[in-house]
Amino acid sequence: MTNHPIVFQSAAVANTLIAGVPCAVRAILVASRAGIIDLDQEVLLLVKGKWRDFERVHRDLERITPEAQMKWASVDSGTVDPAVRAIDGLECLRDPENVIPRNLAEFLLDDHFQDSVSASQTLVQASRRTIANTGKTTDGIVSRYINRPISQLISFHLLRFPGVRPIHATIAAGLIGVVMALCLFLGGQVGLLWGAVLFQFASVIDGVDGEIARATFRSSKLGATLDTAGDAATNFAFIAGVSFNLWMSGNVAAGQAGFAGLALLIIGLTVLGFLSIREGGALSFDALKHDARRTASPVLVALSTITSRDVYALFLAALILVGWAAPAMIFFAMAVTIWFLVAATMLGRRFFWSK
Incomplete structure (x- = not known):
């Protein structure tokens, strides 16, 4: 199984804490449990724009899943082929059972992917679900x-x-x-x-x-x-x-x-x-x-x-x-x-x- 890259609309979204753990880490864990990715294979994380403050994501993923292999890159850097098929990190949190890989170029043109209000709501809902499961x-x-x-x-x-x-x-x-x-x-x-x-x-x-x-x-x-x-x-x-x-x-x-x-x-x-x-x-x-x-x-x-x-x-x-x-x-x-x-x-x- 070859992992598809996981893409986020911005570094701010990827770094946002969901119940104390960065969104990017939560997405990886959910995707792994749903069988979307294999943590024994390399995981590529992508963001639109420049990725700042990645250290916390790396540190928490290493703490929680030390076996995971990970790389990260900026979509705008030109290092990633726009035709590569990727999965939406927030979609992993919203509906992991129905995540469909798409060309990276489609994400950059998708209004829903660019919707910051929808992203914010997804992050809050994911955090509430996580806390609700701590009983x-x-x-x-x-x-x-x-x-x-x-x-x-x-x-x-x-x-x-x-x-x-x-x-x-x-x-x-x-x-x-x-x-x-x-x-x-x-x-x-x-x-x-x-x-x-x-x-x-x-x-x-x-x-x-x-x-x-x-x-x-x-x-x-x-x-x-x-x-x-x-x-x-x-x-x-x-x-x-x-x-x-x-x-x-x-x-x-x-x-x-x-x-x-x-x-x-x-x-x-x-x-x-x-x-x-x-x-x-x-x-x-x-x-x-x-x-x-x-x-x-x-x-x-x-x-x-x-x-x-x-x-x-x-x-x-x-x-x-x-x-x-x-x-x-x-x-x-x-x-x-x-x-x-x-x-x-x-x-x-x-x-x-x-x-």
């Missing part, structure tokens, strides 16, 4: 229908900037967690309300680093571990902060319930995290969620759903905002106790009773 199969119901649409909107705008990396979102979520903890531990009743709001906001921002990583092909074991550890720290700080706040305001029983539930949560998540690392993966607390889905038990699936972070973050935040902080901690302690017992039973079956 996870393990997303809970709150994350899927509330948190994810908001976090993906944030990711869409952040990825317009070339220097954005997943670690930036991870740090942002961590800083929100720090401010949340300060509000809860030092802010009294007002701090309790602000802490609840920030906890839910942190739950939303929690999705951004993973979305950026998946959209820009920067997912890594270290990044997933940092993300999970940061989530756990924020969760622990929230429960500890609410419990402390209630205790200091005179509601000792609710504070004690919160701390007791927190102790069980820490023990359970520590075991799950240790197991995920021992099995060679990144730090994760999703083992029980995966086990529940494999067993197809409605009870276990429901339990894994209501105990996922996105669900209880919104639920606890809502209870606190309507003035039910004390019942929230009592409910939390009861729910964690049930979760802990179920977790211990499932882990026992996995490692002892099944042998």
Whole structure:
């Protein structure tokens, strides 16, 4: 298979970021998946006019597909035969299944190819589609229908900037967690309300680093571990902060319930995290969620759903905002106790009773 050159109407289009990755790189990846080009063969990239700032395209393509061989040239340079058959880079993004090679001279005379408005719309739509595909199969119901649409909107705008990396979102979520903890531990009743709001906001921002990583092909074991550890720290700080706040305001029983539930949560998540690392993966607390889905038990699936972070973050935040902080901690302690017992039973079956 001999690759047809991929042509773009300008260097600006080829260099435009689509969800953090240059358009030219996205087009190559889409064309490769659609079977239009073979990355084992040389890929020629063409632009109308002079191609400036090609370094980022080259760097990102080399990072994502180091096996690809690539050349680039300017259509106006006279180095390319106008009769050569090429494919439209934007058409690869719009409709890769129906891309038809055409003579290069036809592209230069085609009004649609020269339409900058249409090109801009295609770039935006391709970026939105890419971001929309960054969700996870393990997303809970709150994350899927509330948190994810908001976090993906944030990711869409952040990825317009070339220097954005997943670690930036991870740090942002961590800083929100720090401010949340300060509000809860030092802010009294007002701090309790602000802490609840920030906890839910942190739950939303929690999705951004993973979305950026998946959209820009920067997912890594270290990044997933940092993300999970940061989530756990924020969760622990929230429960500890609410419990402390209630205790200091005179509601000792609710504070004690919160701390007791927190102790069980820490023990359970520590075991799950240790197991995920021992099995060679990144730090994760999703083992029980995966086990529940494999067993197809409605009870276990429901339990894994209501105990996922996105669900209880919104639920606890809502209870606190309507003035039910004390019942929230009592409910939390009861729910964690049930979760802990179920977790211990499932882990026992996995490692002892099944042998």
